[in-house]
Amino acid sequence: xxxxxxxxxxxxxxxxxxxxxxxxxxxxxxxxxxxxxxxxxxxxxxxxxxxxxxxxxxxxxxxxxxxxxxxxxxxxxxxxxxxxxxxxxxxxxxxxxxxxxxxxxxxxxxxxxxxxxxxxxxxxxxxxxxxxxxxxxxxxxxxxxxxxxxxxxxxxxxxxxxxxxxxxxxxxxxxxxxxxxxxxxxxxxxxxxxxxxxxxxxxxxxxxxxxxxxxxxxxxxxxxxxxxxxxxxxxxxxxxxxxxxxxxxxxxxxxxxxxxxxxxxxxxxxxxxxxxxxxxxxxxxxxxxxxxxxxxxxxxxxxxxxxxxxxxxxx
Numbered sequence: 001x002x003x004x005x006x007x008x009x010x011x012x013x014x015x016x017x018x019x020x021x022x023x024x025x026x027x028x029x030x031x032x033x034x035x036x037x038x039x040x041x042x043x044x045x046x047x048x049x050x051x052x053x054x055x056x057x058x059x060x061x062x063x064x065x066x067x068x069x070x071x072x073x074x075x076x077x078x079x080x081x082x083x084x085x086x087x088x089x090x091x092x093x094x095x096x097x098x099x100x101x102x103x104x105x106x107x108x109x110x111x112x113x114x115x116x117x118x119x120x121x122x123x124x125x126x127x128x129x130x131x132x133x134x135x136x137x138x139x140x141x142x143x144x145x146x147x148x149x150x151x152x153x154x155x156x157x158x159x160x161x162x163x164x165x166x167x168x169x170x171x172x173x174x175x176x177x178x179x180x181x182x183x184x185x186x187x188x189x190x191x192x193x194x195x196x197x198x199x200x201x202x203x204x205x206x207x208x209x210x211x212x213x214x215x216x217x218x219x220x221x222x223x224x225x226x227x228x229x230x231x232x233x234x235x236x237x238x239x240x241x242x243x244x245x246x247x248x249x250x251x252x253x254x255x256x257x258x259x260x261x262x263x264x265x266x267x268x269x270x271x272x273x274x275x276x277x278x279x280x281x282x283x284x285x286x287x288x289x290x291x292x293x294x295x296x297x298x299x300x301x302x303x304x305x306x307x308x309x310x311x312x313x314x315x
Contacts (some may be wrong), residue, residue, distance in 0.1 A: 001025030001306065002065075004042045007032050007051035011072045011291055021049075021299045024306065039063065047302060050078070052263075057083035068092065068305055070298050073285075075234065077207055081315035091315040092301050096157045097293040098285035102232050103161040105284040106202050109230045109256025110150075112278065113200075116140035146170030151189075151198030153214065154205030154233070155181055162202050174198070178210060195222035200230065207234035217242040220251055228254045232284040235261035244270035247277055258284045 001024060009031040012018075021027060030041045035054060039062045042048050047068035048055070055069055057080045069079055071093045084091050112118060119140040123129070128137070150166035152159045155177045163173045163186055173186040176194040194201070201223070205211050215229060215238040223229075229252065231238055240261060246252050254276035260269060263282055271277050285291075301311050 001047065002045045003027045003047045003049065003302070004045040005029045005049045006038065006041060006053045007072065010051045011294065015288060016291055016295055018295065021295070021302070024299065024303055042066065049298060049302070052078055055079040055084070060084055060087055060089065068302065070094075070302055072294055072298060074098065075206060076314055077234070079315075085315045089315075090305065090310060090313045092298075092305065092310075092312050093314050094294055094297045094301070095312060097297050098287075098290040099157045099161050101287040101290040102158050102204075102284040103165055104287075105258060105280070106162050106204075106230050106232055106256075107165055109278060110145065110200050110202075110228070113228050113254050113256065114141070114143050114145055116142060144170075145200075147172070148199040149174060149197050151176065151194045151201040152186075153177070153194070153201070153203045153211075153237075155184060156204065158232075159202075159204040162204055166200075171200075177205075191219070192222060195219045196224075198227055199224065200228050203229070203231045203233040203237050205233050205237060207236045211237045213237070213239040213242075215239060215243060217245070220246040223252050225250055225253060227252045228256065230256040232258045235259040235263065241270050244274040244277070247271075247274040254278070256280075258282055 003021070003025045005027060008029045033041055033053065038053055038059055042063050044065055045063070046065055047070065048066060049070040049072060051072040055078065060066065060080060060083045066089055069084060069089055069091045074093055074095050076091060076093050079091050081091050146169060148171050150171040150173050152163050152173060153176050155175050163175065166173050174189045174194060174197060175184055175186045176189055176191060180188055217239065220242055229243070243255060247255060256278045257271060258280045259282050262269070265272065271279060304311050
């Protein structure tokens with residue numbers, strides 16, 4: 001079994017053990033490559049494991065030996081699944097490995113906005129507490145989450161975890177999804193109600209034609225001026241220019257963004273200079289524990305596939 005691993009530098013900085021994968025066959029590793037080098041790196045491989053490398057129809061048709069595409073990811077919109085199916089190639093993702101980590105970052109954003117903890121830290125280090133005439137001062141926003149409305153878009157594993165945490169903090173949770181869930185204990189609402197009522201709106205949905213630019217100038221106009229948007233899903237679910245305009249003009253109060261439509265961030269990305277826009281570089285999934293689970297899941301899926309048992313095949 002010849003195995004090619006692309007994008008290795010996107011999942012490890014030398015802190016993960018690939019030994020179990022290497023016991024499955026002959027493994028060749030590559031860091032992130034330009035698109036025109038993907039075919040040559042993968043030529044002759046029976047299995048290719050990727051993170052963000054694009055497996056287009058052109059790439060797939062140039063790799064006649066390929067039978068397995070594994071993903072160091074849950075999302076698989078960078079793979080032409082139809083082309084893979086036509087050529088007898090199974091596409092296998094890794095669902096659920098990052099649920100706890102992503103939900104944790106969602107609430108890091110929410111708690112930061114609710115407590116203004118960064119602003120207070122900077123204020124204290126500027127010496128403003130040293131010269132304060134009172135034992136405490138509170139010029140920056142401090143608000144309780146209890147009683148606030150948390151809107152959750154998507155009710156997969158991450159959406160459910162975010163809803164559970166919000167509920168445990170006393171928040172009213174409302175859910176918006178493309179279908180109704182019989183096992184959902186939270187109020188399921190339409191799109192307009194979601195945007196009108198959410199104090200914090202967490203996007204935890206896949207990127208597809210139905211969710212592309214879900215957050216738009218029109219939907220942003222429905223929101224409260226005190227509302228915040230958190231995106232740990234995919235950058236394409238937000239119209240970045242519309243969000244930047246809404247932030248700069250006070251249509252909403254702030255945004256916590258972990259994903260962008262173009263990654264790495266472009267120098268001219270409108271969110272880079274938008275008011276009260278907290279941005280992290282696509283790290284919600286990247287705790288060491290989550291990445292360790294990821295390697296185990298991908299290795300186990302390939303090992304089972306080699307024995308004829310298909311798990312997490314998405315095409």
